[in-house]
Amino acid sequence: MLDAWGRFVYRHRWWVLLLSVLCLVLTAYLRQYGGKLGSIEFASQTEAGRTSRLINEQLPSSAPSYYVIFTSDELLATEPRFVQEMQRALEPLRRSPDVLGVRTPYDGGNVNPQFISKDKHSAYAVVELRRASDERLQDIYRELHDEVRSSELRVIQSGTLPALYEFQQISSEDLRRAEVISFPASLIMLLLVFGSVVAAAIPLGTGLFAIVGALTGTLLLARYMNLTVYSQNIVTMLGLALAIDYSLFIVSRFREEINGSPIDVALGRTLSTAGRAVLFSGITVAIGMLGMTFFRLADIGSIGVAGTVVVVFSVFYAFTLLPAILAILGRRVNSLRVPFVHPERRGQGNGYWHRLSMAIMRYPWQVLVVVGAILLLLGVPFLHIRLALSDINALPKNAESRRGVEMLRNEFPGGDLNPIYVVLKYDQGSPLTPERIGQLYDLTRWLEQQPDVVRVQSLTNLDPRLGKQQYQQLLSQPVSALPAPLRQAVEGSVGKQIVVVQVYTDLDPNSDQARDLVRKIRSSHPQVDGQVLVTGQTAYDIDSLQLIEEDVPKALAFILVTTYVALFLLLGSVFLPIKAFLMNVLSLSASYGALVWIFQEGHLSGLLNFHPGPINSALPVILFCALFGLSMDYEVLLLSRIKEEYERTGDNTLAVATGLEKTGRIITGAALIMITVFVAFTFANTLVIKSIGLGMAIAVFVDAAIVRTLLVPATMRLLGQWNWWAPGPLARFYRRFGISAEGEAEDKKTFTPVNTNS
Numbered sequence: 001m002l003d004a005w006g007r008f009v010y011r012h013r014w015w016v017l018l019l020s021v022l023c024l025v026l027t028a029y030l031r032q033y034g035g036k037l038g039s040i041e042f043a044s045q046t047e048a049g050r051t052s053r054l055i056n057e058q059l060p061s062s063a064p065s066y067y068v069i070f071t072s073d074e075l076l077a078t079e080p081r082f083v084q085e086m087q088r089a090l091e092p093l094r095r096s097p098d099v100l101g102v103r104t105p106y107d108g109g110n111v112n113p114q115f116i117s118k119d120k121h122s123a124y125a126v127v128e129l130r131r132a133s134d135e136r137l138q139d140i141y142r143e144l145h146d147e148v149r150s151s152e153l154r155v156i157q158s159g160t161l162p163a164l165y166e167f168q169q170i171s172s173e174d175l176r177r178a179e180v181i182s183f184p185a186s187l188i189m190l191l192l193v194f195g196s197v198v199a200a201a202i203p204l205g206t207g208l209f210a211i212v213g214a215l216t217g218t219l220l221l222a223r224y225m226n227l228t229v230y231s232q233n234i235v236t237m238l239g240l241a242l243a244i245d246y247s248l249f250i251v252s253r254f255r256e257e258i259n260g261s262p263i264d265v266a267l268g269r270t271l272s273t274a275g276r277a278v279l280f281s282g283i284t285v286a287i288g289m290l291g292m293t294f295f296r297l298a299d300i301g302s303i304g305v306a307g308t309v310v311v312v313f314s315v316f317y318a319f320t321l322l323p324a325i326l327a328i329l330g331r332r333v334n335s336l337r338v339p340f341v342h343p344e345r346r347g348q349g350n351g352y353w354h355r356l357s358m359a360i361m362r363y364p365w366q367v368l369v370v371v372g373a374i375l376l377l378l379g380v381p382f383l384h385i386r387l388a389l390s391d392i393n394a395l396p397k398n399a400e401s402r403r404g405v406e407m408l409r410n411e412f413p414g415g416d417l418n419p420i421y422v423v424l425k426y427d428q429g430s431p432l433t434p435e436r437i438g439q440l441y442d443l444t445r446w447l448e449q450q451p452d453v454v455r456v457q458s459l460t461n462l463d464p465r466l467g468k469q470q471y472q473q474l475l476s477q478p479v480s481a482l483p484a485p486l487r488q489a490v491e492g493s494v495g496k497q498i499v500v501v502q503v504y505t506d507l508d509p510n511s512d513q514a515r516d517l518v519r520k521i522r523s524s525h526p527q528v529d530g531q532v533l534v535t536g537q538t539a540y541d542i543d544s545l546q547l548i549e550e551d552v553p554k555a556l557a558f559i560l561v562t563t564y565v566a567l568f569l570l571l572g573s574v575f576l577p578i579k580a581f582l583m584n585v586l587s588l589s590a591s592y593g594a595l596v597w598i599f600q601e602g603h604l605s606g607l608l609n610f611h612p613g614p615i616n617s618a619l620p621v622i623l624f625c626a627l628f629g630l631s632m633d634y635e636v637l638l639l640s641r642i643k644e645e646y647e648r649t650g651d652n653t654l655a656v657a658t659g660l661e662k663t664g665r666i667i668t669g670a671a672l673i674m675i676t677v678f679v680a681f682t683f684a685n686t687l688v689i690k691s692i693g694l695g696m697a698i699a700v701f702v703d704a705a706i707v708r709t710l711l712v713p714a715t716m717r718l719l720g721q722w723n724w725w726a727p728g729p730l731a732r733f734y735r736r737f738g739i740s741a742e743g744e745a746e747d748k749k750t751f752t753p754v755n756t757n758s
Helices: 002-011 013-033 047-058 080-095 134-145 160-194 197-221 231-257 263-292 298-319 321-334 352-362 364-378 380-384 400-411 434-448 468-475 484-493 512-524 537-571 575-600 619-649 652-683 687-724 728-737
Strands: 065-071 099-103 122-129 154-158 418-425 453-457 498-505 531-535
Touching: 002 013, 002 263, 002 321, 013 197, 013 321, 047 418, 047 498, 047 531, 047 537, 065 080, 065 160, 065 400, 080 099, 080 122, 122 134, 122 400, 134 160, 154 160, 154 400, 160 197, 160 231, 160 400, 160 652, 160 687, 197 231, 197 298, 197 321, 231 263, 231 298, 231 321, 231 619, 231 652, 231 687, 263 298, 263 321, 263 537, 263 619, 298 321, 298 619, 352 364, 352 652, 352 687, 364 380, 364 575, 364 687, 380 575, 418 434, 418 512, 418 537, 434 453, 434 468, 434 498, 468 484, 484 498, 498 512, 512 531, 512 537, 531 537, 537 575, 537 619, 537 728, 575 619, 575 687, 619 652, 619 687, 652 687
Parallel strands: none
Antiparallel strands: 065 122, 065 154, 099 122, 418 498, 418 531, 453 498
16 A cells, blocks of 8 residues: 555655645644643642632632832832832833732831831732733733833742743743754754755755644644643654654665666655554554543643644655655755765665674673663662652743742742642531531631641631630621621632631642641541532642542553554564563663653753752653654664565564664664754753653663664564564454555565574
């Protein structure tokens, strides 16, 4: 089928090229109708997510707001000159129709000490905006940001809205920086691999087509579903790497096939061999990406969707645009040769890769044990991994919103406290019956007695002079009959079914002690008539990890089963897919260990410019799903070529050596290009993208330089003829439904397996 497609493309090469270009134009045009990438709401399936939704639905929601912090080295925040300058700087915000109000320390005639820093040299204002869509709020903040200026005071703007805005801006800057680095570097490496300007330009052009299509497809999907802002980075990272990778395989095989063959035959043969490997590589990468969609943590699922889209476009252009260009160029694909670079000499005779594989296959057990032990040892730091949701530290140290949050935490009273929201939910009846008020009183006193709890804010501790019975009598009255301060407290913390209690601790939100406190509140609280629910950042951390643990088995089963079936249809072997899985585990082990050693323990933090801390909860899952498919990339190319040689010669050992010799230079070049693309993203200022880029680069290096070079020859030598074995029913199934490069050739010759393992 693939051979026939190659011949079809040759006959209609100009039409196929035109349709590919029209497809590019169409996707570029449709991009203007795409949605907007942004932040993802936390999964509502968790206790923390459901509780947050309850609070938002049943209590008067506060207006969207952010902080504007003013600082002076000389002036105190209470001095008239400081006050006047701060009020003057805030005046443009007060005049804006999008601003609901501006609260300062000086409202009401008295200075509010909560708004003044501990050293008295800083003060902040709270800017409240009118309700609008998330997209509109981002636009409003961008417009208002530059309105606040002062020649006497330093100004920093911070809060959730500024942080989200900066995440998007920095993510876009990271993307542009990575493109500037990766495209020229990839072109240089392609020139070294091909030795021809024309041949080197083809994969890069195919990559551009794939990226444009995938970005448009992702943005169009964003109109109908929430997709994280990181999706654009993932699309560019994978799109460039995969498209160049697949183009490299196909172009190199085409250059090999045109020696002595007509162009149409060479193109058909190229797609039935290298194209077959690319197709199955795309399938395995897409399987890994689709595995992410099994996770209810929305960031993971949205990256999986974006990753699947880019794989589809990469494979699509590898089978349309790329063969059409090759059909048009023919032997001119080798035009504009690079001096002193002679890639055509590769794969001839018993070269370096042939000699290396034969040497390894003389000592297979020794190589397998030593190399496997080293890779497992590199993964040891992963045993000490700490996972948490990303916080403001995911932004670079010089980001304005991060500096503002750090000032609020470190320099203002109560800024370092971690709020935990405890919600009492009742299915029926009023939350303020005498019995339930008494239970709320008991729960409040129990919370106040817990270690590391600094203070508790509840309806039943507003006045320490009142006891349980007095609160029961007072709060049982109609809300309209309550004193004004108490009425405001009731309106702000009591809903139709809920009562909210705020617990403040000075524990770090990601610490084990904070998590233990949340777990204790959930499991050991005093008996109440309804449910006790907990939310807040620490609760989000706990629930996200639990959610991931629950979803891992489903995703893992999907990835392993579907990948196994795909590899069996490619290779017709029972054992080779299992071997490939085990090799992937070793690659991932080294990559995971490196991530913990670098990003959690802080090694190279100065060089890579980041703040060490817990690993993002989603990162191990994203890396596993992405790398499982990417690691199969070279495995598929190598094993499919080895299988070709085995079907030609019937000699397992010779097939391994020849297959490695034929693919050694191409896989090495492809790996170097892919590593270059991924390393370009380690210059990102957002920690998640930096971590993903470095993790993928390490895994690809390990896979191409160690697993493919050392472990594959050793394990295939040990398995011998078992590499190609399948029980009778499965063997018949493969002969009927499997896709074999030689199966499309009229002169296919089947060899009887011989024992080459003695």
